[in-house]
Amino acid sequence: MRTTAGWRADGPAEKLNRVSLQRRDLRADDIAVRVDHCGVCHTDLHSINAARGPVVPGHEFTGTVTEVGADVTRFAVGDPVAVGNIVDSCGECAMCRAGQENFCHEFPTLTYGGTDRHDGTTTLGGYAREYVVREAFTHALPAGLDAAAAAPLLCAGITVWEPLRSLGVGSGTRVAVAGLGGLGHLAVKFAVALGAEVTVISRTPGKLDDALRLGARDLLVSADEARMAASRERFDVIIDTISAAHDLGPYLRLVAMDGALAQVGHLGPVSVDTMDLLIGRKKLTSAGSGGRPATREMLDFCAEHDITADVEVLPSSQVNEALERLSRNDVRYRFVLDMSDLD
Numbered sequence: 001m002r003t004t005a006g007w008r009a010d011g012p013a014e015k016l017n018r019v020s021l022q023r024r025d026l027r028a029d030d031i032a033v034r035v036d037h038c039g040v041c042h043t044d045l046h047s048i049n050a051a052r053g054p055v056v057p058g059h060e061f062t063g064t065v066t067e068v069g070a071d072v073t074r075f076a077v078g079d080p081v082a083v084g085n086i087v088d089s090c091g092e093c094a095m096c097r098a099g100q101e102n103f104c105h106e107f108p109t110l111t112y113g114g115t116d117r118h119d120g121t122t123t124l125g126g127y128a129r130e131y132v133v134r135e136a137f138t139h140a141l142p143a144g145l146d147a148a149a150a151a152p153l154l155c156a157g158i159t160v161w162e163p164l165r166s167l168g169v170g171s172g173t174r175v176a177v178a179g180l181g182g183l184g185h186l187a188v189k190f191a192v193a194l195g196a197e198v199t200v201i202s203r204t205p206g207k208l209d210d211a212l213r214l215g216a217r218d219l220l221v222s223a224d225e226a227r228m229a230a231s232r233e234r235f236d237v238i239i240d241t242i243s244a245a246h247d248l249g250p251y252l253r254l255v256a257m258d259g260a261l262a263q264v265g266h267l268g269p270v271s272v273d274t275m276d277l278l279i280g281r282k283k284l285t286s287a288g289s290g291g292r293p294a295t296r297e298m299l300d301f302c303a304e305h306d307i308t309a310d311v312e313v314l315p316s317s318q319v320n321e322a323l324e325r326l327s328r329n330d331v332r333y334r335f336v337l338d339m340s341d342l343d
């Protein structure tokens, strides 16, 4: 085993403490990554709040290869790399064969809180100075992307990229993004770069200037019932990134005939009045993370269009402050931890 340092919560809603962590020795198809930057995802907060045991969060990080296993061919020591929220899958089921490892029938191995397919240990995430990961689930970080601002692409980015692509968003598509946070601001940037006409739906009127700067045409305040009513059936696609449970009815009523609402933020049971789907033959869908081909496609698209997240970079020692501010919606629009203070 190898030893590194990281940040761990030892129970629900506990503060994270700096601890020393064990990583496995490299298997033949593994690489060791020095984690330089790790994004702080709202899922990290959910995971800490629901923790039934120790949790080391972090599932969107960039770093540098420090060692490679005997069979590794795609990476060499010193290469800049990126890792998202999936680090393994069965490789054989129909989903894996289709390049949708995120939907693996044996469930993909999550970057933290997952179960390693070989030794059965619980995975520990990227709030750490080192991570050991299969080469196959490591992505080359395209040249030209800032390593800190690119880290959130690996969870927040891919999670909104796949539904935008699968719903055919392109030139002239009328897209609304509900919830302007980590996922939401990247959804706006992607949809704008894909040629869509984008609106933000937010409970925070003060985000209007940001929405416009990100390329949206307007911001609809979700509490403004008159404007919501006037926006009936206005959007072909709504990407709903809201982090809390909420009534889908007011959002479904904004979807145009044969359009779709993709709920990717709050995951869990929802109740829907089928009349909100029936009137206009609307579709309700969801998605999470992405497969390896789509992740590569997204990273190439970001390099081509110069897209990264709007980040506030903090030393990793301020992880508790970052999580606390995220819980208060006080982030524009992603915290990224600089892990170098763990040396």
Ligand SMILES: NC(=O)c1ccc[n+]([C@@H]2O[C@H](COP(=O)([O-])OP(=O)(O)OC[C@H]3O[C@@H](n4cnc5c(N)ncnc54)[C@H](OP(=O)(O)O)[C@@H]3O)[C@@H](O)[C@H]2O)c1
Pocket (backbone or CB within 6 Å): 040, 041, 042, 043, 044, 046, 155, 156, 159, 178, 179, 180, 181, 182, 183, 184, 201, 202, 203, 204, 207, 241, 242, 243, 244, 246, 264, 265, 266, 267, 287, 288, 289, 326, 329, 331, 333
């Ligand atoms: N499907 C997946 O695989 C996947 C992957 C990553 C994250 N997630 C989930 O996606 C959600 C968003 O993550 P994130 O990192 O983007 O979070 P975030 O940065 O906190 O953004 C969430 C946004 O939702 C809005 N919001 C929050 N609480 C709300 C409430 N009670 N009512 C209405 N709006 C509310 C806020 O936007 P406004 O101020 O604009 O209203 C907030 O900025 C989280 O639940 C996370 O767990 C899912």
Ligand SMILES: [Zn+2]
Pocket (backbone or CB within 6 Å): 041, 042, 043, 044, 059, 060, 085, 155, 156
């Ligand atoms: Zn995430």
Ligand SMILES: [Zn+2]
Pocket (backbone or CB within 6 Å): 089, 090, 091, 092, 093, 094, 095, 096, 097, 101, 103, 104, 105, 106
């Ligand atoms: Zn599989």
